[in-house]
Amino acid sequence: MTGPEHRGILHYLRATQVWRSIFRHAFPDDPRNRALAILSNVFLHLHPIKVRKSGVRLSYTWCxxxxxxxxxxxxxxxxxxxxxxxxxxxxxxxxxxxxxxEHVPLGVMRELHRWGAHAMVITVWLHMFRVFLTGSYKPPREFNWNIGVILLVCTLMLSFTGYLLPWDQLAMWAITVGSNMARATPLLGYEGQGQDLLDPLLGPGFEVVHDGSDARFALLAGRFVGEAAILRFYVLHCIFIPFIAVILMSVHFWRVRKDGGVSGPL
Amino acid sequence: MIEFPDAFKHAVNSVFTGTRGAITYLSLSVLVFAVFIRWRAFFTRTWVGVVALAAASFFLVASYPDHNFFEIAGKPDNVPIMGLIFLVGFFTWLAFRRMVENDRRVAGGRPTLEEEESRDKVLVWPDLVYIEFIALILCTVLFIAWSVGIGAPLEQPANFTKTPNPSKAPWYFLGLQEMLVYFDPWLAGVVFPGLIIVGLMAIPYFDPNPRGNGYYSFRERPFAIVVFCFGFIIMWVVLIVMGTFLRGPNWNFFGPYEYWDPHKLEPLLNVNLSEYFWVKGYPLSVGLPEGYLLREAPGFALLAAYFVLGPLVLARTFFRRMLEQMGMARYQVMCFLFLMMTLLPLKMTLRWSINLKYFIAIPEKFFNI
Incomplete structure (x- = not known):
């Protein structure tokens, strides 16, 4: 009576062919199997096998x-x-x-999405703050700091484009205030400096940059925050920016590994 | 329920109201920032941190019963900004605490906290994945509790004919919206944000200091720490808090317990530099010249001096070593970005002290600085 099937259900499960086809290592209680637990799992192998002790210290990384x-x-x-x-x-x-x-009992998905969005902006800022204060942007991590800055911009843009979607007063006017700035873009906004520089190209009486062709128009797909802007922001919010963010995140995480892991004294 | 007495609230309101209130609020923030950094060894002691946290919490608890305070601070969308204040405060405190400890260790010839701990490595399974797992569960619990407790707000349907007053940008852009008070949209909304992004990305290539890589340290890189903390805490977080809680209808400044009266009057007496120069007798009083180039010559001269002489003077004084380490080209770019950053507090101070509107005002060409 010493077979694994007599030592409890977990041990029985671990011995089955199904379990062993998924997890290709034994119980992770020795260094070899602990390393394998990380190595043989596509999600966990984002991590190295070992890290500096300071790299798992919460008061150092803030998580x-x-x-x-x-x-x-x-x-x-x-x-x-x-x-x-x-x-x-x-x-x-x-x-x-x-x-x-009104119709979803106990629904918290919109709440989770909205509060999560607020929280993500804050955690990104604090992450950048920590990375700066520990000098972790210094060589060899300069490039990854740059990726991080773009990811910060992605986060803000994700939140900004999501702001419009509920289509209430807060949404419309916050985006109106935010996008009005684009009017004043030098060269590209119809109230920006040098917006008339290209006009002579088309001859007298023509305008190249006007309120139907400038940077704000490109952002809103219209002269004001309206129907077309919702669709534009929806696609930016759900597909375009997440797509870019995921690519950059892959680079960001990969470079953390390649540039020497979570930063520590050289 | 604890609540501040009315006399206290009136006193606070009278200090923090109108343009003078904005000056007081920002000056106080800068003062607290400077004092904290100067005497960081004292302020990062455990008991001082506990007292500060208790004081801030008490202020909040005793303020919430006030109707006007609750109207703004109790808004569901403003709860995360309350959280931001406490989180930024706590993590700044924590980081400086470790800086002080490490500086002390380095001065005594001992290794830093991080160096001591990075001598040995730990296995990711279980030491890291379990921390991640616990953090993830705690975070999930927090989010679910937050979501069950506070419903996501939904205002009236979008309406083109009804402009809310105040109309605010999303909260994380309120620092930029605050800049709009002092600069035109092309600067505050386009050029400055662009330069913030470019400046952040350029940091690793500007910082010639190899020390302080991978551990908290103040003494080894005081300039970098002070400039970044000033930019993040004062020019970003403090302005967001101000834009959220203290800027009301018509973008007027209100005390924390003040009713947001849309009919509150604030006289606007802003004067262009060219008017000071040509009209008001500093030094001339001959009337504005015809052409805008001549009219705005004083502003052009002043800004040229700021951006051309500034780097030269700094190169011979505070930034002497930096110039040696960085070389001329990098130094010039760094200096330009640095002077751009300091332009904002300078312009704010000038606006408050002498009502300066624009250094250069050429509305004909949409060119105002």
Missing amino acids: MGGLTFFIFLVETITGILLMFYYRPTAEFAYTDIVALR
Whole structure:
């Protein structure tokens, strides 16, 4: 009576062919199997096998980079669920949000998505703050700091584009205030300096940069925050920026490994 | 329920109201920042941190019953900004605490906290994955509790004909919106944000100091730490807090317990530099010249001096070593970005002290600085 099947259900499960086909290592209680646990798992192998002790010290790392990634996953999952019920049009956007609130008992997906978005902006900032204060942008990590700055911009843009989607007063006017700045872009905004520089190319009476062709128009797909802007922001929010962010995150995490792991004294 | 007496609230409001309130608020923030850094060894002691946290919490608890305070600070979307204040405060405190400890160790010839701990390595399984797992669970619990407790707000449907007052940008851009008070949109909304991003990305290539890589340290890189903390805490977080809680209708400044009266009047007496120079008798009073180039010559001269003489003077004084380490080209770019950053507090101070509107005002060409 010494076979694994007599030592409890877990041991029995671990011995099955199904379990062993998924996990190709024994119980991780010795260094070899602990290393294998990381190495043989596609998600965990983001990590190295070993890290400096200071790299797992919470008062050193604050865990903010990891939490940012975690919140990104939360936002993705809740966002996908919200997409099932939300139509990005001026006619339906607001009522779909009302319906989500009124018709879903105990629904917290929109809450999780909104509070997560706020929290992600904060954790990204704190992550950058920690990385700066520990000098972790210094060689050899200069390039990864740059990727991080772009990811910070992605986070802000994700939040900014999401702001419009509920299509309430807060949404429309916050985006109006935010996007009005683009009018004043030098060269590219119709109230920016040098907006008339290219006009002579087309001859007298023509304008190259006007309120129907400038940077703000490109952002809003219109002269004001309206129907077309919802669709534009929806695609930017759900596909375009996450797509770029995921690519950059892959580079960011990979470079953390390649540049010597979580920073520590050289 | 604890609540501050009315006399206290009135006193606070009278200090923090109107343009003078904005000056007081920002000056106080800078003062606290400077005092904290100067006497960081004292302020990062455990009991001082506990007292500061208790004081801040008490202020919040005793303020929430006030109707006007609750109206703004109790808004669901402003809860994370309350959190931001405490988180930035706590982590700044924590980071400086470790800096002080490490500086002390280095001065005594001992290894830093991080160096001591990085001598041995630990296995990721279980030492890191379990920390991640616990952090993830705690975070999930926090988010679910937060989401169950506070519903996501939804205002009236979007309406083109009804402009809310105040109209605010998303909270993380309120620092930029605050800049709009002092600079035109092309600067505050386009050029400055662009330069913030470029400047952040350029940091690793500007910092010639090889020390302080991978551990907390103040003494080994005081300039970098002070400039970055000033930029992040004062020019970003403090302005966001100000834009969220203290900027009300018509972008007027209100005390924390003040009613946001949309009819509150604030006289605007801003004067261009060219008017000071040509009209108001500093030094001339001959009237504005015709052409805008001549009219704005004083502003051009002043800004040229700032951006051309500034780097030269700094190269011979504070930045002497930096110039040697960085070389001329990098030094010039770094100096330009640095002077751009200090332009904001300078312009704010000039606005408050002498009502300066623009250094250069050429509305004909949308060119105002």
